[in-house]
Amino acid sequence: MDSYDKEAGGRAQRATDAEGPGPVTPPSVPGPAPVAGPERPAEPVPEPCADRVTPPPSPPHATTAATPGPPHATTTGTPGGPPHAPPVGTRPAPTAGAAALSLPYQVVAAVALAVIAVFACVHLAMAFLHVAPSNTLTKQHGEAVDDWVLPEFEQNWKLFAPNPLQQNIAVHVRAEVVGEDGARRTTGWIDMSAEDGEAIRGNLLPSHVNQNELRRGWDFYVNSHSDDNRPYGMRGQLSERYVRRIAMLRLEGHRLDGRIERIQLRSATRGVEAPVWSDEKTDTRTYYRVLPWWSVTAADLPGGVSGGRTEADQ
DSSP, X not given: OHHHHHHHHHHHHHHHHHHOOOOOOOOOOOOOOOOOOOOOOOOOOOOOOSSOOOOOOOOOOTTTSOXXXXXXXXXXXXXXXXXXXXXXXXXXXXXXXXXXXXXXXXXXXXXXXXXXXXXXXXXXXXXXXXXXXXXXXXXXXXXXXXXXXXXXXXXXXXXXXXXXXXXXXXXXXXXXXXXXXXXXXXXXXXXXXXXXXXXXXXXXXXXXXXXXXXXXXXXXXXXXXXXXXXXXXXXXXXXXXXXXXXXXXXXXXXXXXXXXXXXXXEEEEEEOOOOTTOOOOOOOOEEEEEOOOEEOOGGGSOTTOOOSXXXXXX
């Protein structure tokens, strides 16, 4: 045993001399002896369980051994990054709106929007001048304003007047017809306003003719004639011919057998009944205004009408 220790010590001494002098260890300074405390009982070592699965050791964190990856496209501008990442300094191409159009189409869209804006401004200005009180512009350019607004865009104050229209006015017509045997007969009253109402009611796109032709024609006649049906100059005569042509157009649809020699018109005016919560007393009786008989001539047949023959056709 002693020989073995001596031989091992000799080999350690030769290895130390070959490596050279090592760091000098300062002599240890003796400190206070630790105070012995009560002995802690040894913790029991858990026995291995067959059902317990020991998780595998986790791999080293990426921060300890970082592996250089492919450069990102947003930092280097080279391929290899994600496909949605654009290179640095480039703007993504628009995918919607006018900006996605090519330059010629953008020019066309801009011109179309400009035309629509100009038309809207002109239309609003014309409608305003039409309903505005008389002024310098309407005195100088009143005819141009009326040509633009009438008849499709007419504006009036009947709905917002202090006393709005509170009457229902219907226009009736009847005709004197001569049959093939020479016998004369007078038709019953035909309610032309009711026919217009039937054409308008339930129609999503009613005709402008059914809505305004007869109504405006009758207003034209009433405003240009006295209470005893005397016309006010040329305007009254023009309104009379206009109403007669409308009546002949409506009679054409009834296919009267015989020759139409004369026609007669009347208006039936009835007040609108006041609502139940109002104390206003309203006269709801029907009042008639009967016009004289008019002899029908070829001038009362508008172009394209091939209805019953008139006295002038004989």
